[in-house]
Amino acid sequence: MSTVPAALLSKPKLSSELAWASGSFATGALFNGMALFALFFMTNFLGIAPALAGTIILVTRIYDGIIDPVIGAVSDRTNHRWGPRRIYLLIGAIGMGASFAFFFNQPVIDGVSTAIMTTLILLLYSTAYSVFTIPYLAMPPEMAPSYDGRTRLMSFRVFFLMAGVIGGSVGAPILIKISGGDLAGYQSMGAILGFFAFLLCLIVFFGAAYLPKVERPPVAKSDSLIQLLASPFVDCAKVFGNAPFRILTLVKLCQLAVLSTVLACTPYFFGFVLNMGQEQIGQYFLFFGLSGILSVPLFRGVISKFGKRNSYIILIILYGLGLASWYLWVPGEAEYLFTVRAIFIGVCSTGTLLCALAMLPDTMEYDRLQSGESREGVMSGVFTFVENVAGALGPFIVGLLLQANGLIQTRDMTVKQPESVLNAVQMGVSIVPALFCLLAIPLLWAYRLDAKQLDKMRN
Numbered sequence: 001m002s003t004v005p006a007a008l009l010s011k012p013k014l015s016s017e018l019a020w021a022s023g024s025f026a027t028g029a030l031f032n033g034m035a036l037f038a039l040f041f042m043t044n045f046l047g048i049a050p051a052l053a054g055t056i057i058l059v060t061r062i063y064d065g066i067i068d069p070v071i072g073a074v075s076d077r078t079n080h081r082w083g084p085r086r087i088y089l090l091i092g093a094i095g096m097g098a099s100f101a102f103f104f105n106q107p108v109i110d111g112v113s114t115a116i117m118t119t120l121i122l123l124l125y126s127t128a129y130s131v132f133t134i135p136y137l138a139m140p141p142e143m144a145p146s147y148d149g150r151t152r153l154m155s156f157r158v159f160f161l162m163a164g165v166i167g168g169s170v171g172a173p174i175l176i177k178i179s180g181g182d183l184a185g186y187q188s189m190g191a192i193l194g195f196f197a198f199l200l201c202l203i204v205f206f207g208a209a210y211l212p213k214v215e216r217p218p219v220a221k222s223d224s225l226i227q228l229l230a231s232p233f234v235d236c237a238k239v240f241g242n243a244p245f246r247i248l249t250l251v252k253l254c255q256l257a258v259l260s261t262v263l264a265c266t267p268y269f270f271g272f273v274l275n276m277g278q279e280q281i282g283q284y285f286l287f288f289g290l291s292g293i294l295s296v297p298l299f300r301g302v303i304s305k306f307g308k309r310n311s312y313i314i315l316i317i318l319y320g321l322g323l324a325s326w327y328l329w330v331p332g333e334a335e336y337l338f339t340v341r342a343i344f345i346g347v348c349s350t351g352t353l354l355c356a357l358a359m360l361p362d363t364m365e366y367d368r369l370q371s372g373e374s375r376e377g378v379m380s381g382v383f384t385f386v387e388n389v390a391g392a393l394g395p396f397i398v399g400l401l402l403q404a405n406g407l408i409q410t411r412d413m414t415v416k417q418p419e420s421v422l423n424a425v426q427m428g429v430s431i432v433p434a435l436f437c438l439l440a441i442p443l444l445w446a447y448r449l450d451a452k453q454l455d456k457m458r459n
Contacts, residue, residue: 015207016207017152017153017156018156019203019204019206019207019208020136020139020153020156020157020204020207020208021153021156021157021159021160022160022200022203022204022207023089023132023136023160023200023201023203023204024157024158024160024161024164025160025161025163025164025167025200026093026096026164026196026197026198026200026201026204027129027132027133027136027161027164027197028160028161028162028163028164028165028167028168029164029165029167029168029171029193029196029197030096030100030129030164030168030193030194030197031164031168031391032164032165032167032168032169032172032263032285033100033167033168033169033172033189033193034100034103034125034168035259035260035263035264035391035394035395036168036169036172036263036264036266036267036281037104037172037186037189037267038057038103038122038264038395039053039054039057039264039395039398039399040264040267040268041103041104041186042056042118043399043402043407043409044409044410044411045108045183045186045411046106046108046114046118047110047114047409048114048115048118049403049409050398050399050400050402050403050407050409051399051400051402051403052115052399053395053399054395054396054397054398054399054400055396055399056115056118056119056122057122057391057392057395057396057399058392058393058395058396059119060119060122060123060125060126060392061126061388061389061391061392062389062392063123063126064126064130064384064385064388064389065385065388065389067126067127067130068130068134068381068382068384068385068388069235069236069378069381069382069385070381071088071130071131071134071135071377071381072134072135072138072235072377072378072379072380072381072382072384073235073377073378073381074377075088075134075135075138075377085135085136085138085139085208085377086135086205086208088131088132088134088135089132089135089136089201089204089205089208090202090205091128091131091132092128092129092130092131092132092133092135092136092201093132093197093198093201093202093204093205094128094198095124095125095127095128095131095132096125096128096129096131096132096194096197096198096201097194097195097197097198097201098128098194098198099121099124099125099128099194100125100190100193100194100197101190101191101193101194101195102121102124102190102194103118103121103122103125103190104186104187104189104190104191105187105190105191106118106121108183126388129388130381130384130388132201133380133384134377134380134381134384135377135380136204136380137360137380137383137384138364138376138377138379138380139208139376140153140154140360140361140364151300151303151304151308151354151358152300153361154354154357154358154360154361155296155297155299155300155354155358157357158292158296158350158353158354158357159293159296161353162289162292162293162296162350163289163293165285165288165289165292166285166286166289166290166293167193167196168193169263169281169282169285169288169289170282170283170285170286170289171193171282172189172193172282173278173279173281173282174278174279174282175188175189175192175193176188176189176278177277177278177279181278182411183411235375235378236378236381236382238371238375239367239375239378239379239382240382242363242366242367242370242379243448244359244362244363244366244447244448244449245363245364245366245367245379245382247443247444247446247447248356248359248360248363248447249382249383249386250386250440250443251312251356251440251443251444251447252356252383252386252387252390253386253389253390254390254436254437254439254440254443255316255352255353255356255390255436255437255440256386256387256390256391257390257393257394257433257436258319258320258323258433258436258437259349259390259391259394259433260390260391260392260393260394260395261393261394261397261398261428261429261432261433261436262323262394262428262429262433263394264394264395264397264398264399264428265394265398265425265428265429266281266429267281268398268402268407268421268425268428269326269425269426269428269429270284272417272421272422272425273329273422273425273426274329284338284342285342287339287342287343287346288342288343288345288346288349289346290346291342291343291344291346291347291350292346292347292349292350293350295346295347295350295351296350296354299311299350299351299354299355300354302351303354303355303358307450308355308358308359308362308450309355309359309444309447309448309450311351311355312352312355312356312359312444313441313444313445315348315351315352315355316348316352316437316440316441316444317437317441318344318348319345319348319349319351319352319437320433320434320436320437320438321434322341322344322345322348323345323429323430323433323434323437324430324431324434325341325430326341326426326429326430327426327427327430327431329426359447359449360383362449362454363379363449364376364379365454366449366453366454366457367379369454369457369458370457397428397432398428401424401425401427401428402421402424402425404424405418405420405421405423405424406418406420406421407421408421
């Protein structure tokens with residue numbers, strides 16, 4: 001029977017927890033900046049057709065399905081003097097910041113060349129993002145001391161992640177506007193956000209040097225080259241046989257599909273439906289992010305009282321209702337409802353995020369106790385792949401909707417769009433994401449892993 005190493009039961013230093021969690025500011029800023037503006041930039045500035053732009057994003061994320069398990073398995077098998085994860089934090093930080101900046105600063109040319117270049121840049125960005133986030137996400141089971149300790153650790157991560165949401169969703173529109181808007185604004189935003197994300201990732205890299213070194217269970221060995229190459233995918237099949245992990249990844253797929261759909265629609269919704277500018281996008285996400293940050297201590301108490309799964313179910317229902325309320329928006333609606341929606345949706349979104357992240361290390365420990373092997377890297381690879389696929393579903397769905405309804409591709413937001421486009425955009429920020437929330441509820445209902453079950457397995 002596998003046991004938990006004694007080192008895992010000691011409480012990590014607060015400074016170590018904060019240093020690790022700070023990496024989520026960088027990933028949150030880049031994820032939201034890319035999710036918010038990638039489709040819009042491709043259609044309205046690079047001249048790529050909406051359906052093709054959405055397909056390019058989807059293809060690059062499917063590519064992650066191939067590399068993510070490999071990266072996870074490699075990090076599990078790495079024996080480096082810096083530890084199994086840390087070297088990848090440095091490599092990923094460099095590639096992630098540089099490719100994000102280059103995406104918004106690529107040469108604007110016509111024809112097929114633009115689509116090819118954009119695809120290659122997004123493939124590089126996806127690779128670098130995975131190289132950083134997969135080892136990063138595999139570290140909590142080696143840091144968190146207990147079932148409740150993981151909620152504490154992940155609450156720090158959610159704090160920085162929501163700060164990153166503000167950085168990407170509020171800072172990016174501000175940078176675009178003060179840099180003159182139009183193409184020059186996007187170029188400046190990409191360069192500045194990419195550079196600062198790189199610097200923030202370095203904090204995690206250097207901070208990881210002071211994390212406690214823990215004894216890890218052995219990784220399954222491969223006898224031949226074919227077995228070695230196949231091992232990441234064999235491990236993926238094994239960890240997906242872990243019922244709590246399988247359910248959680250499917251829930252996460254639904255939850256992030258909600259976010260990516262809303263973010264992909266936001267520039268079109270604010271510009272064409274609400275007739276607002278970039279600064280109003282920043283204002284909305286400022287209320288969204290700040291309300292989320294302030295709600296983190298509240299949700300730590302809620303989760304402690306009602307449990308992770310039960311809290312998750314309630315919050316995702318409220319999240320879906322809040323998003324669906326955008327469908328009721330009509331011209332001339334009272335301005336205070338804009339702020340009320342931003343705060344309510346921000347609070348519910350943060351609560352669901354904290355629940356999901358607090359449950360992930362539990363499923364990793366469950367797998368370790370059940371199998372006697374260390375497969376956190378593979379599991380974080382699968383989880384990151386699901387995040388990436390969900391992140392592509394939104395732009396893909398929105399791109400198809402815009403193409404089918406006759407979007408007029410233009411940099412001029414005052415151009416009158418067809419009524420069918422306006423209706424499709426409003427559906428994209430309300431009904432479509434609410435349906436994804438609805439799909440997550442029966443999945444969560446089937447989730448059964450809790451503190452008592454883990455205690456029983458440890459003993």
